[in-house]
Amino acid sequence: xxxxxxxxxxxxxxxxxxxxxxxxxxxxxxxxxxxxxxxxxxxxxxxxxxxxxxxxxxxxxxxxxxxxxxxxxxxxxxxxxxxxxxxxxxxxxxxxxxxxxxxxxxxxxxxxxxxxxxxxxxxxxxxxxxxxxxxxxxxxxxxxxxxxxxxxxxxxxxxxxxxxxxxxxxxxxxxxxxxxxxxxxxxxxxxxxxxxxxxxxxxxxxxxxxxxxxxxxxxxxxxxxxxxxxxxxxxxxxxxxxxxxxxxxxxxxxxxxxxxxxxxxxxxxxxxxxxxxxxxxxxxxxxxxxxxxxxxxxxxxxxxxxxxxxxxxxxxxxxxxxxxxxxxxxxxxxxxxxxxxxxxxxxxxxxxxxxxxxxxxxxxxxxxxxxxxxxxxxxxxxxxxxxxxxxxxxxxxxxxxxxxxxxxxxxxxxxxxxxxxxxxxxxxxxxxxxxxxxxxxxxxxxxxxxxxxxxxxxxxxxxxxxxxxxxxxxxxxxxxxxxxxxxxxxxxxxxxxxxxxxxxxxxxxxxxxxxxxxxxxxxxxxxxxxxxxxxxxxxxxxxxxxxxxxxxxxxxxxxxxxxxxxxxxxxxxxxxxxxxxxxxxxxxxxxxxxxxxxxxxxxxxxxxxxxxxxxxxxxxxxxxxxxxxxxxxxxxxxxxxxxxxxxxxxxxxxxxxxxxxxxxxxxxxxxxxxxxxxxxxxxxxxxxxxxxxxxxxxxxxxxxxxxxxxxxxxxxxxxxxxxxxxxxxxxxxxxxxxxxxxxxxxxxxxxxxxxxxxxxxxxxxxxxxxxxxxxxxxxxxxxxxxxxxxxxxxxxxxxxxxxxxxxxxxxxxxxxxxxxxxxxxxxxxxxxxxxxxxxxxxxxxxxxxxxxxxxxxxxxxxxxxxxxxxxxxxxxxxxxxxxxxxxxxxxxxxxxxxxxx
DNA sequence: GAGGTCACG
DNA sequence: ACGTACGTGACCTCT
Numbered sequence: 001x002x003x004x005x006x007x008x009x010x011x012x013x014x015x016x017x018x019x020x021x022x023x024x025x026x027x028x029x030x031x032x033x034x035x036x037x038x039x040x041x042x043x044x045x046x047x048x049x050x051x052x053x054x055x056x057x058x059x060x061x062x063x064x065x066x067x068x069x070x071x072x073x074x075x076x077x078x079x080x081x082x083x084x085x086x087x088x089x090x091x092x093x094x095x096x097x098x099x100x101x102x103x104x105x106x107x108x109x110x111x112x113x114x115x116x117x118x119x120x121x122x123x124x125x126x127x128x129x130x131x132x133x134x135x136x137x138x139x140x141x142x143x144x145x146x147x148x149x150x151x152x153x154x155x156x157x158x159x160x161x162x163x164x165x166x167x168x169x170x171x172x173x174x175x176x177x178x179x180x181x182x183x184x185x186x187x188x189x190x191x192x193x194x195x196x197x198x199x200x201x202x203x204x205x206x207x208x209x210x211x212x213x214x215x216x217x218x219x220x221x222x223x224x225x226x227x228x229x230x231x232x233x234x235x236x237x238x239x240x241x242x243x244x245x246x247x248x249x250x251x252x253x254x255x256x257x258x259x260x261x262x263x264x265x266x267x268x269x270x271x272x273x274x275x276x277x278x279x280x281x282x283x284x285x286x287x288x289x290x291x292x293x294x295x296x297x298x299x300x301x302x303x304x305x306x307x308x309x310x311x312x313x314x315x316x317x318x319x320x321x322x323x324x325x326x327x328x329x330x331x332x333x334x335x336x337x338x339x340x341x342x343x344x345x346x347x348x349x350x351x352x353x354x355x356x357x358x359x360x361x362x363x364x365x366x367x368x369x370x371x372x373x374x375x376x377x378x379x380x381x382x383x384x385x386x387x388x389x390x391x392x393x394x395x396x397x398x399x400x401x402x403x404x405x406x407x408x409x410x411x412x413x414x415x416x417x418x419x420x421x422x423x424x425x426x427x428x429x430x431x432x433x434x435x436x437x438x439x440x441x442x443x444x445x446x447x448x449x450x451x452x453x454x455x456x457x458x459x460x461x462x463x464x465x466x467x468x469x470x471x472x473x474x475x476x477x478x479x480x481x482x483x484x485x486x487x488x489x490x491x492x493x494x495x496x497x498x499x500x501x502x503x504x505x506x507x508x509x510x511x512x513x514x515x516x517x518x519x520x521x522x523x524x525x526x527x528x529x530x531x532x533x534x535x536x537x538x539x540x541x542x543x544x545x546x547x548x549x550x551x552x553x554x555x556x557x558x559x560x561x562x563x564x565x566x567x568x569x570x571x572x573x574x575x576x577x578x579x580x581x582x583x584x585x586x587x588x589x590x591x592x593x594x595x596x597x598x599x600x601x602x603x604x605x606x607x608x609x610x611x612x613x614x615x616x617x618x619x620x621x622x623x624x625x626x627x628x629x630x631x632x633x634x635x636x637x638x639x640x641x642x643x644x645x646x647x648x649x650x651x652x653x654x655x656x657x658x659x660x661x662x663x664x665x666x667x668x669x670x671x672x673x674x675x676x677x678x679x680x681x682x683x684x685x686x687x688x689x690x691x692x693x694x695x696x697x698x699x700x701x702x703x704x705x706x707x708x709x710x711x712x713x714x715x716x717x718x719x720x721x722x723x724x725x726x727x728x729x730x731x732x733x734x735x736x737x738x739x740x741x742x743x744x745x746x747x748x749x750x751x752x753x754x755x756x757x758x759x760x761x762x763x764x765x766x767x768x769x770x771x772x773x774x775x776x777x778x779x780x781x782x783x784x785x786x787x788x789x790x791x792x793x794x795x796x797x798x799x800x801x802x803x804x805x806x807x808x809x810x811x812x813x814x815x816x817x818x819x820x821x822x823x824x825x826x827x828x829x830x831x832x833x834x835x836x837x838x839x840x841x842x843x844x845x846x847x848x849x850x851x852x853x854x855x856x857x858x859x860x861x862x863x864x865x866x867x868x869x870x871x872x873x874x875x876x877x878x879x880x881x882x883x884x885x886x887x888x889x890x891x892x893x894x895x896x897x898x899x900x901x
Numbered sequence: 902g903a904g905g906t907c908a909c910g
Numbered sequence: 911a912c913g914t915a916c917g918t919g920a921c922c923t924c925t
Contacts, residue, residue, distance in 0.1 A: 554922055556905055582906060610921055638917060647919045650909035745915030806912050818916045854910045
């Protein structure tokens with residue numbers, strides 16, 4: 001809040017000091033946030049949380065004075081009085097302690113003073129400064145996660161305590177402490193004296209918790225007074241207080257913040273005059289706080305290239321030439337010199353993105369061509385150049401550019417390097433894959449983030465033409481620079497083949513598939529929707545009848561109230577925010593009340609209606625009657641594709657009601673067929689290959705039913721003795737193996753005890769010893785190298801594999817086991833797609849590849865090619881990559897997607 | 902924008 | 911003891 005005081009007609013900002021307990025806030029942030037880390041492997045989550053808090057405080061509080069205090073020294077004066085102080089506290093995890101140096105480096109960039117003194121804790125420093133500030137009549141805000149700080153509150157001193165994580169704080173003034181505890185700030189130490197504090201190993205009076213302590217204080221006022229009146233109490237309480245009187249006195253003393261730390265308390269020494277822009281930007285870059293870099297917009301208005309810090313490379317000024325219909329003649333002679341281009345288009349969905357303009361970078365200038373000029377008749381030579389496969393250019397996201405241009409009737413080819421794809425291969429877990437971010441990450445001159453130039457969401461605006469042109473040209477320039485840099489890095493990690501022979505060609509294949517789209521029978525889909533509407537209506541009435549009133553079934557909150565409060569059904573599971581009502585819970589509740597079946601049915605129908613009928617209908621292009629999904633090649637950490645607008649990789653199949661949705665996906669030409677081919681057990685075959693397990697390899701070489709074979713081995717029975725239950729268990733074990741098995745996960749999945757699950761796993765490893773060896777080896781390898789790879793050398797870094805936190809480390813270990821399997825399967829089908837595309841072209845077939853769903857490919861096929869495609873597709877898929885076990889692809893066709901089963 | 906739920910491999 | 915299976919995207923509610 002910004003407080004102004006009228007002072008002789010001039011508004012003068014009131015002085016305000018913020019004091020932060022550095023250790024407390026860093027540790028709250030550390031435990032509240034996932035364990036982020038930067039490319040150098042340094043963990044940064046506590047620093048990140050700290051940073052967001054600083055930014056918020058500066059923005060909202062407008063402090064004039066600022067200091068962060070830290071604990072210093074392992075032994076404080078408190079230990080002299082009480083040697084057990086903070087005993088039993090688990091020591092600071094290394095992932096947190098390594099962040100303190102970063103934090104102490106960050107604060108100067110914020111322009112914030114910091115202070116620590118051997119033998120004292122942060123709260124003593126803060127206590128001392130609040131005392132002197134208050135004596136001078138200054139206003140203070142103390143920020144901490146430690147309730148002890150409340151003793152410092154006064155009419156001048158407010159204490160803000162973090163609540164659930166660090167995103168929110170509760171502010172306390174004397175009135176609020178009175179309201180919440182019925183105590184004065186000074187009595188907070190009495191409270192501690194009585195109840196103790198297990199986290200600091202302060203004993204208090206055993207058996208006295210917050211409730212009792214408050215009751216005693218409300219009656220007697222202080223620890224001393226409580227002890228004096230011990231005789232007035234009865235029974236156990238009397239004994240407890242008498243037996244632990246010394247403990248209570250000492251606890252109170254320990255909890256009292258020392259406010260006479262020998263230090264400089266000069267007010268002016270704490271003055272705060274704002275952040276050090278370039279230093280802060282440099283720190284954010286080092287820490288890889290990309291979202292903050294973008295939000296802060298360090299580029300400023302003076303110069304577009306001002307974002308660099310001292311050590312970042314400077315770009316020489318770029319000559320920008322604005323192209324119009326009148327001067328397009330100037331551009332044409334320069335085309336042979338163009339090295340990189342950038343197509344700027346607005347919108348997340350590449351198929352509907354609106355082209356803003358394009359920049360072309362030659363040796364000595366950047367040319368900016370607005371969209372209106374791109375499509376003008378006079379720009380035909382430019383469009384011919386864009387479509388010229390022998391005119392080589394590099395891009396950022398060639399796939400997206402190709403789609404956006406195609407919908408404006410412009411062809412893009414000749415892309416020989418795509419910076420975005422390269423950056424993805426170098427780190428497929430990169431979550432904000434932006435050109436601006438990659439420029440900073442890989443040490444080429446900065447470029448402003450798009451958000452800083454355009455704004456985001458509803459605030460999206462085109463800046464004036466000169467600014468826009470300069471920005472897009474600068475992007476083209478950075479693409480050229482990153483091309484050289486990333487090519488070299490790909491070479492260093494031996495990914496050139498993966499890049500040039502698989503990912504880059506695939507991006508073109510994907511664009512072609514998506515532009516073709518798949519035809520949707522809209523009338524049939526609407527018909528399905530009408531039928532669903534009737535059923536949904538009926539199911540809703542039934543649910544309301546059981547409940548006795550109407551409510552929003554879609555609201556988990558309202559549904560929870562109905563089930564667990566109104567109907568008193570037994571609570572099975574809680575979520576962060578309340579009762580869990582997911583399908584697993586509802587299944588368990590079904591025997592208790594008839595309403596539950598209705599809800600399960602309603603959920604199923606509602607999902608189909610909203611996502612697969614209404615959602616899909618919205619995505620059908622009126623012009624073509626088709627849906628054009630947008631495959632994303634740089635999202636999944638394992639190398640898989642993902643699909644959006646609409647997602648065609650999660651169309652229902654498991655339940656018959658949903659599976660009917662597939663009937664509306666039809667060929668785009670009359671008389672043609674849909675043909676689908678899927679890999680059989682590709683992940684387990686991959687596992688057989690990379691683990692080299694003899695038993696597993698033999699099973700696939702003999703083309704056995706793998707789940708039955710697993711059941712035979714795990715249960716030690718003959719094939720004829722494997723019943724459906726045994727096969728089901730074996731199947732679950734196989735899934736578990738692929739996911740990086742744990743006994744707990746398997747026990748959940750099979751509803752068996754952990755012990756039984758553990759025995760299954762043990763049995764499995766006894767007969768598939770090569771698999772066990774692989775699982776052990778891959779985790780060790782991940783720990784040693786910091787990453788795992790697929791068969792085609794796709795790489796995924798796993799910094800958390802060495803975490804001291806059990807959960808984080810276990811997660812990383814399961815990922816180490818799973819990623820080579822899932823990722824190699826992704827490599828294989830991607831290879832098949834590139835090869836399939838070539839074969840279709842080479843053999844002049846009219847059949848078209850339409851979709852990929854992780855382990856299957858879907859085509860539309862004219863009648864006269866059905867026979868050849870039934871043979872060709874499995875042949876290409878099975879031959880995509882040679883493994884130690886055969887790959888098997890099964891093919892089916894029909895007149896719609898549903899019939900390909 | 903986050904959280905819950907559920908669709909797929 | 912810790913508390914999860916691996917990888918995604920869309921829709922809905924609620925803050």
